[in-house]
Amino acid sequence: xxxxxxxxxxxxxxxxxxxxxxxxxxxxxxxxxxxxxxxxxxxxxxxxxxxxxxxxxxxxxxxxxxxxxxxxxxxxxxxxxxxxxxxxxxxxxxxxxxxxxxxxxxxxxxxxxxxxxxxxxxxxxxxxxxxxxxxxxxxxxxxxxxxxxxxxxxxxxxxxxxxxxxxxxxxxxxxxxxxxxxxxxxxxxxxxxxxxxxxxxxxxxxxxxxxxxxxxxxxxxxxxxxxxxxxxxxxxxxxxxxxxxxxxxxxxxxxxxxxxxxxxxxxxxxxxxxxxxxxxxxxxxxxxxxxxxxxxxxxxxxxxxxxxxxxxxxxxxxxxxxxxxxxxxxxxxxxxxxxxxxxxxxxxxxx
Numbered sequence: 001x002x003x004x005x006x007x008x009x010x011x012x013x014x015x016x017x018x019x020x021x022x023x024x025x026x027x028x029x030x031x032x033x034x035x036x037x038x039x040x041x042x043x044x045x046x047x048x049x050x051x052x053x054x055x056x057x058x059x060x061x062x063x064x065x066x067x068x069x070x071x072x073x074x075x076x077x078x079x080x081x082x083x084x085x086x087x088x089x090x091x092x093x094x095x096x097x098x099x100x101x102x103x104x105x106x107x108x109x110x111x112x113x114x115x116x117x118x119x120x121x122x123x124x125x126x127x128x129x130x131x132x133x134x135x136x137x138x139x140x141x142x143x144x145x146x147x148x149x150x151x152x153x154x155x156x157x158x159x160x161x162x163x164x165x166x167x168x169x170x171x172x173x174x175x176x177x178x179x180x181x182x183x184x185x186x187x188x189x190x191x192x193x194x195x196x197x198x199x200x201x202x203x204x205x206x207x208x209x210x211x212x213x214x215x216x217x218x219x220x221x222x223x224x225x226x227x228x229x230x231x232x233x234x235x236x237x238x239x240x241x242x243x244x245x246x247x248x249x250x251x252x253x254x255x256x257x258x259x260x261x262x263x264x265x266x267x268x269x270x271x272x273x274x275x276x277x278x279x280x281x282x283x284x285x286x287x288x289x290x291x292x293x294x295x296x297x298x299x300x301x302x303x304x305x306x307x308x309x310x311x312x313x314x315x316x317x318x319x320x321x322x323x324x325x326x327x328x329x330x331x332x333x334x335x336x337x338x339x340x341x342x343x344x345x346x347x348x349x350x351x
Contacts, residue, residue, distance in 0.1 A: 018096060023058065026091030026100040027051050034058070048103065055103040056090055063097040071148045072099065072228035078147035082139040084132055085223045104223045110212035113248045126258045128222035129215050129242060130265060133207070136224075137235050138269035141204040147230075149205045154233030159195035159289055166296025167191075170314070174299040174348070177341045186333045193330070194289050201234035201282055210238040211245040235266075236279070236286040244287050244320065246294050246313040259283070284324060288331070291321045302351060311348040318344045 015023060015034055024030055032051035045060040064070040079086045088102040109125055116122045144150065152158075167187060171177050179187070207214075207227050214226040239262060243255045250258070267273045295317050298310040322344050325335040338344050 018093075019098065022091065022093045022096060022098055023049060023100065027056065049100070057087070057101045057103045059099040059101055061097045061099070064094045067092070067094065068146060069148065070094070071230075074146070074148040075227050075230045078140060078143075078145070078149065079136065079224070079227060081145075082135050082143065084135045084140065085221055086227065087223065087225060104216040104218050104225065107217045108213050109215040109217060109222070110245075110247045112217055113212060113250075119251060119254045123254060123257055125217060125222065126242070126254070127261050129210075130258060130262045132215075132222055132224050133210060133238055133242070133262070134265050134269060136207055136230075137204045137238070138266070147205075149230035150232065152231040153203060154198070154206060154231060154237060156192070156195045156199040158231075159198055160191055162293040162296065163191040163195065163289060165300065166292045169296045169299040169303050170292075171337070171341075171343060173303050174351075175341065175343045175346055177337075177343065179337070183333075183337060187337065190331050190334045194285060197285060198234055198236075198282070198289060201236070203232040204235050205230055206233040206235075206237045207241075208233075208237070210241045212242075212247050234282060234286060236283045237290065240283065240286045240290045244291060246291075246298070246317045249316070284327065287324055288321065288328070291317050291324075295321070308349075308351065311351055314348040315344070315346070 023032060027049065029051050032049050035048040035050060037046040037048055037057070047058040047060065049056045049058050059072075061072070067073045073089065073092065076086050076089060087104055089099060090102065091100040092098065109122075109129060112125055113119075113122050140147075171179070207224070208229040208231060209226055210224075214224065216223040216225060239259060243250055243258050263274045263276070263279070295314055298314050298317075301307040301310050318338065322335055322338055325331055325338075
């Protein structure tokens with residue numbers, strides 16, 4: 001348990017000790033309240049700090065030494081340099097792993113999506129999300145100054161790790177499927193082929209989790225959070241994360257409109273326009289990898305900490321994956337395993 005969690009446990013919604021003094025220095029006030037925020041799928045913890053009618057967010061993570069080597073702050077500074085709308089850093093304490101941030105509120109792109117019965121009404125917000133993504137993919141990538149995102153990549157090894165994470169947590173553990181040696185071998189061959197092809201693509205800075213829960217709407221502007229895992233990869237990775245997001249249900253017309261907008265806007269930042277004939281095969285391939293990775297993550301939350309909140313997203317995402325696999329004859333053994341073993345149609349919410 002972190003110092004912040006222990007303090008809150010002992011003192012209600014108040015801090016004590018060094019954490020208290022950190023917030024006092026950051027906000028220049030002794031009077032504030034600490035309200036735990038709903039956790040995400042990571043080990044980080046967030047708290048809303050209320051002081052004098054104003055709010056900020058306290059991020060509680062592991063201690064660090066060098067700010068330039070701390071991914072959250074390194075990426076935040078690099079993105080901010082290129083006008084990506086990230087939260088402002090108000091104060092930080094490396095030795096305690098605490099960062100005090102601008103509060104962006106509670107309106108996510110996911111919530112905005114579900115507030116609108118007509119998807120056309122939410123498309124302007126998705127275009128704003130693309131505007132931020134364009135800054136990440138191009139100006140931020142072309143500026144090769146010091147940033148942790150440049151030192152890690154979606155190479156074959158990392159992409160394959162993500163897919164094998166799905167094999168372990170979804171297929172073998174949650175679905176309780178024992179693969180034969182032949183089935184295991186063919187999955188390895190398919191996964192490796194997918195990841196090797198994706199690794200071959202040109203690499204740009206990827207946010208890595210560019211979906212509707214990591215995009216906040218504040219005063220009509222799109223704000224980007226949860227960017228600390230940014231790394232180099234194909235432009236399709238973030239686009240797939242956004243339009244094939246498990247938390248919303250974009251229809252084909254909306255997906256096409258969003259991707260078309262990206263292609264149009266990217267033209268202003270590239271030496272040559274995106275070739276749709278080469279872009280879309282990679283986009284569909286990335287969709288296979290990313291959606292299966294998401295399924296592995298959802299399953300792992302239940303396997304590792306009995307968190308049932310994400311189980312409801314498994315079946316829809318698996319059905320989307322199965323539908324896409326039909327267009328890849330070379331990967332049909334993967335589809336056969338998902339269908340024949342009952343993995344696609346399993347009632348995961350009954351766990």
